[in-house]
Amino acid sequence: MGKFNRLGNELYTGHKSIDFVGKRAFWYAVSGAIVLVALLVVVLRGLNFGVEFTGGVQYQLNGLESSQVTQGTADDLREAVADTGIENAADPQVNTSGGAGMLIVVEELTEEESARVIEAIRSVVDVTDEQISPSEIGASWGQEVAQRAITGVVVFLVLVMLFIGFYFREWKMSIAALAALVHDIVITIGVYSLSGFPVTPAAVTGLLAILGFSLYDTVVVFDKVRENTAAMKQTRQTYAQAANLAVNQTLVRSINTGIVALIPIGAILYVSAVQLGASSLKDLALSQFVGMAAGVFSSVWVAPRILVHLKSNESEVVLAERRAKARAKAMADPYASVPVFTEAAPGSDVGVDYGDLEIGDEDEDPDHDDQGTPVSRGPARGSGAAAAYGKGRIAPQAKGPVRDSGAAGRQQPSRQPRSRRGKS
Structure with a gap:
């Protein structure tokens, strides 16, 4: 238990992190495959409606x-x-x-x-x-129950979207939460069809109950996402990084809440299905058990990823991504932004044009032109400004007479008395 608590603390502080919003294509494929299998089971096997619906x-x-x-x-x-x-x-x-x-x-x-x-x-x-x-x-009562259940689900989903939209002031969060709810409903119905349990009013009641549980977990995660993304510029995080941190920070709470809720529901399911065989209890317990487990999964893996995907095209989110990439590049190569000087340093031969002289040609004299006139190449290496080259600075061109200085190790401008200045 102590290790689990330490893990939760490390996840909350960000010292450890699980990538819940990354690998978008892979996890979309996994969630899509689960939903597709559930739909295929419903289509191929159908639902075993109880006598309340069929008579x-x-x-x-x-x-x-x-x-x-x-x-x-x-x-x-x-x-x-x-x-x-x-x-x-x-x-x-x-x-x-x-x-x-x-x-x-x-x-x-x-x-x-x-x-x-x-x-x-x-x-x-x-x-x-x-x-x-x-x-x-008669089946008329069951049909009336089914119609009222469908009406209740539709009204519930509309209220959910309005509530999240007004609470977070973000319609994209409403879409992500609704997608997570649909994900949970489809999986629950698929498992129900696979089990062969009869669909009774108790099962419908359990289905409505899991919608509230799934929404509660998703709202807690989204509330932390809103808190972490309120100041992305100050934290220097991208929207995806802040959302992923929010999921990590609420992960332990989601797991603990899910376990606490699933243990009693699982006990009821076992007793009713194995020992008592009471259909009204096992129908209710199965829908709630599967729905709650799917709700924990969707609030962690599905809803945050859909939200990050919907927000990825917003200008503020795009700018945060660009800043993060620039910082990552600067951290990877800290010298990439240092300016490169291409001008020749005084006293060096870099950038000197020797005309048609080729290296190794001993018949030509680079210090004289074709008529034998000496060519000025600047001060010789090792004296004057050239002596300063490689010592961290380059001496500027002298504006007056210069002479050797033993203290500086190079030529320095000579200072004349005021009475002799301007006189030859």
């Missing part, structure tokens, strides 16, 4: 002894009805109803299939015809 038959058992109204009896009834071999009764829902009743729900059945189900019930509990009350469940 079915409900058997109400009344007048049972309290010793019979137990979870063991419910499990025996579920197995007996499933063993009838009837396709629409292969996954019955069996629950207790008060202290003296049981409730069995299956899909739509014919009269013959209904009679076989009643015989299976009687093989487990001793009930009379008066104690069994079969009734049909």
Whole structure:
């Protein structure tokens, strides 16, 4: 635990960093592949809608002894009805109803299939015809629930965009948060389709609940992004660097929140699916478990990356990127900006034009022209201004008489008394 805390502190201070917004193409491909697989599962397998949406038959058992109204009896009834071999009764829902009743729900059945189900019930509990009350469940109620659920999701998403837009004053954050929510919904529906669990009103309720959890985590990350990017010029960071630091700073909080939320939901999922077999609980737990896990992933990997991508074309962000590249280049080669002097130093042969004289030609004299007149080449190397060459400075041209100076090691202008100045 101590190492984890130290890691969180190093991530928060920036001493260690995980690149969450880099490698844009690679992580877009990974997220896109996950969403595509989830969509393919939904298309190929479809969703197993419960009797609340498709209609079915409900058997109400009344007048049972309290010793019979137990979870063991419910499990025996579920197995007996499933063993009838009837396709629409292969996954019955069996629950207790008060202290003296049981409730069995299956899909739509014919009269013959209904009679076989009643015989299976009687093989487990001793009930009379008066104690069994079969009734049909219409699909109209389930359709109404589905329509209201869709309406609730649409209203929720609109309110989410308005809230983030007003809170952050940034419509691009709203788009990124909405994309993360869609990502979580698609993955949850895909896993639900793959599991074969029936879609019930409890599952729809769980789906609405995960939207709030995913939004909460994304808003926390975006709030830190806004704080870090408020003064990019002072921190000398690019928008991507500041956003990535924000994700690192909130990473430990996101992981801790996700673990705390997933542990109880996972426990409910295990107990309801493995031990109790209660569909209403396992449907709710599965949608919440998958949705919360996907919400943690999207708030860290998806939403910040989409936000940085949307902001990459803004002028302030582009200028910050250019400044960062210039600083990186200067740090890589600190001498790249030092000016290069191409003029010849006094007393050197650099830049001296010797005409047609070729190196190694001993017949020509570079100190005389063709008529034998001496050519002035400046002071000889090692005296005067040339002596200063290579010592860190170059002496200017003398404006008056000069003479050798033992202290300076080169020629220095001679100073005449005031009475002799201007006199020859």
